[in-house]
Amino acid sequence: MFGAIARRYDLANHILSCGFDFHWRKCAADIVTSWSPKKIVDLATGTGDLAIAIQHALPNAQIVAVDFSEEMLAIARSKGLQETVVADALALPFPDRSFDCVTIGFGLRNMEDWSAALREMSRVVNSRGHLLILEFSLPRLSILRAVYRFYLHRVLPFFGSVLTRKKSAYDYLGVSIEEFSGGEALLRLMEANGFRDAAAEPLTGGIVTIYTATKID
Numbered sequence: 001m002f003g004a005i006a007r008r009y010d011l012a013n014h015i016l017s018c019g020f021d022f023h024w025r026k027c028a029a030d031i032v033t034s035w036s037p038k039k040i041v042d043l044a045t046g047t048g049d050l051a052i053a054i055q056h057a058l059p060n061a062q063i064v065a066v067d068f069s070e071e072m073l074a075i076a077r078s079k080g081l082q083e084t085v086v087a088d089a090l091a092l093p094f095p096d097r098s099f100d101c102v103t104i105g106f107g108l109r110n111m112e113d114w115s116a117a118l119r120e121m122s123r124v125v126n127s128r129g130h131l132l133i134l135e136f137s138l139p140r141l142s143i144l145r146a147v148y149r150f151y152l153h154r155v156l157p158f159f160g161s162v163l164t165r166k167k168s169a170y171d172y173l174g175v176s177i178e179e180f181s182g183g184e185a186l187l188r189l190m191e192a193n194g195f196r197d198a199a200a201e202p203l204t205g206g207i208v209t210i211y212t213a214t215k216i217d
Contacts, residue, residue, distance in 0.1 A: 013049075016156055021049070024208050027201075028105065028134045029053040031212060035130045037061060037100035043089045043121070044107020048076030050134065054103065055081075064099075066092065090116050097126040105134040109180035115193050122194025122215060129215045131195055137182040139206035148207060152177060186211055 013021050032040065032054050038061055042051040045065035055063050064083045067073050073084045087093050089104070089111060102121045111117045121131055139145045152174040181189065187198040195213035202209045 025053040029057040043104040050105035118193035133211040137209040
């Protein structure tokens with residue numbers, strides 16, 4: 001599914017988010033910059049936009065971009081990402097404590113086992129290293145949540161199909177957001193699988209949330 005929409009994935013993201021995706025990635029990159037990591041792995045990197053935002057903010061850092069879709073990674077490489085790895089985030093081909101920071105943007109909810117994914121992230125990040133998860137969420141305000149759900153299930157699939165000719169991908173997007181255990185549930189999951197000091201920062205009315213945590217020593 002992701003390979004099939006790779007060519008028009010960025011265009012669809014920019015249009016369907018009304019351009020807010022640039023702001024979300026900048027916020028994430030600013031947080032990563034505050035940690036001053038030297039070696040970062042960006043999981044489920046897709047076409048690499050989050051990794052590129054971080055690279056711009058930290059030009060001297062080494063960034064390894066990982067995804068299971070070669071079609072997506074081909075586009076990421078064409079945009080300037082130099083280190084890309086085709087891999088499953090549940091079984092990363094890296095030694096323990098390989099990175100100072102793990103990031104993942106809009107990818108955790110797509111993984112088969114969220115706990116297993118978090119444990120693998122914990123395995124590859126070093127002591128007192130950091131985790132950042134940028135993910136879709138549902139607004140807490142009931143009126144905004146109702147409007148968002150209408151957009152998510154009625155409007156977005158139509159325009160997504162026009163832009164990519166793959167309506168099923170955008171039907172899936174809405175379902176995956178509804179089923180994802182974000183908020184307090186995700187914070188507890190992070191702290192149960194190798195991290196501490198988990199925190200959440202909602203953006204754009206809670207449509208997106210940035211989750212951060214520190215590796216347990």
